Amino acid sequence: MISWSLVASLQAFLSGRSSFFACRALLGLIEGGFIPDNILYLSYFYTGWELPARLSWFWVSYQSTNIVSAFLAFGILRLRGYNSMEGWRWLFALEGMLTGFIGIASWFYLPPSPTQTASKSNWNIFRGKSGWFNEHEEKIMVNRILRDDPSKGDMHNRQGLSIRMLWECLADYHMWPIYLLGLGWLIPSTPMTSYLTLQLRSLGFGTFETNLLTIPAYVIFILQLLFWTWLSERLSQRFLVGLISQVWVFPLLIALEFLAKNVSPWVRWTLSTLLVGHPYVHAILVAITSRNAGTVRTRTVASALYNMTVQASNIIAQNIYRDDDKPLYRRGNKVLIAITVWNFLVFIGAKLYYVRINKKRERIWGSMNKEEKETYVETTKDKGNKRLDFRFAH
Structure with missing residues (x-):
């Protein structure tokens, strides 16, 4: 997310077709795994019955950005001429920076799994060293997920796929x-x-x-x-x-x-x-x-x-x-x-x-x-x- 925000912001410096297509290709390459990763991530926290509702809110937030960005664009485009930059350049730069800030906050806020909500240091204001759940609550969370779908215990969240498994x-x-x-x-x-x-x-x-x-x-x-x-x-x-x-x-x-x-x-x-x-x-x-x-x-x-x-x-x-x-x-x-x-x-x-x-x-x-x-x-x-x-x- 931080990577594609950087590329999105750099679109403010586009100079022609070649740079435009290069930036769009980079965005597609970097953004490609975002949604599948989020789906897999949410499946670690919610049962099969609970997942659709959480996913619906995920896309609600996505669609809501279309409403918000329409008004942001109307205001940002009025910056045309400021510092000798066209309005559309300001739009790319500022919206890309906003995405970057959200990505940085998410890095500190989102835990790797339900049993890893504790941070390694107290300075993480989002989670802290004590985490969100105690050991008893973590056991309850894990058991309810595995009872709903035992296959979720087959692999851990840092385990990769072999070529054979992929095939x-x-x-x-x-x-x-x-x-x-x-x-x-x-x-x-x-x-x-x-x-x-x-x-x-x-x-x-x-x-x-x-x-x-x-x-x-x-x-x-x-x-x-x-x-x-x-x-x-x-x-x-x-x-x-x-x-x-x-x-x-x-x-x-x-x-x-x-x-x-x-x-x-x-x-x-x-x-x-x-x-x-x-x-x-x-x-x-x-x-x-x-x-x-x-x-x-x-x-x-x-x-x-x-x-x-x-x-x-x-x-x-x-x-x-x-x-x-x-x-x-x-x-x-x-x-x-x-x-x-x-x-x-x-x-x-x-x-x-x-x-x-x-x-x-x-x-x-x-x-x-x-x-x-x-x-x-x-x-x-x-x-x-x-x-x-x-x-x-x-």
Whole structure:
């Protein structure tokens, strides 16, 4: 985090295309493991049932920065000309520095694990030498985590992966349906999210008005993120609740496709706002990736792979609205509608796949007597989600 804040700040000194692409490549390289690392880190503190809610708040904080940064940008850009620097240079410099300060504070605040909250010195005001928990509380925390998922005790948080272990994680085909979802479910809403401010400016709104008009979309986004994540755990239906994201965007995309060219700007703004504020089920899918991994090593790699597929979907989505299709993007909307229909099939297919696997294992497990089950547990070479007594969340 500190490293990418430094690169972000140095963007204030960009001098051309080459330096711009170099900085963007460095940012991607440095930021790449941030989200998977956070997912793995949170899994050490929370059970599978608790993790989705915590992840939803993680993305709430992320989305809230879009609201805050809009107003920060409006103020910082007014520094244009100060010390002979353009406003956008000030924006990169100051926002990068803010990220750096948060990174430094996090270094001292966040403990390595639930049993390592104590600092080595008293000068750490965030944790101190006594830490957050006493020994009894630490035992309770560890036991509740391991009872929920015994596989979390297979590796410690400083243990690396071998090439063979990495390959085994990549070859775990039980996780592939989730990767396929990551590659497509966000695409229908991403182009509008990226082009919302540009569309508002093209409708005649100024910078400040544009920033204000984006806030309702982000507020709806945050409320839906929290609600649907909570509901998915309450109903124990992750993929069906995730399907709501596609049910939401489908009629909105159809409306945008057939909207008259001379329609009121406020109608287009309403549809765009609802599309950007779609049910964001990312926390649900990230949590189910963690839960269905079955082992720490698979959880580590699967979280990264799922995040990679989501980032790949962003690349795809950014190329759907094209210059020769603006301002109504009729062709692009048709493509998004088709992808939404595909996502319907993938969500339902993933649900049916995991239900089928669970039923098959339950049938085999149920046919065993007590002694056979005990023998299997003691002697099996099956690991993680390959075990007969492992059940996939869906």
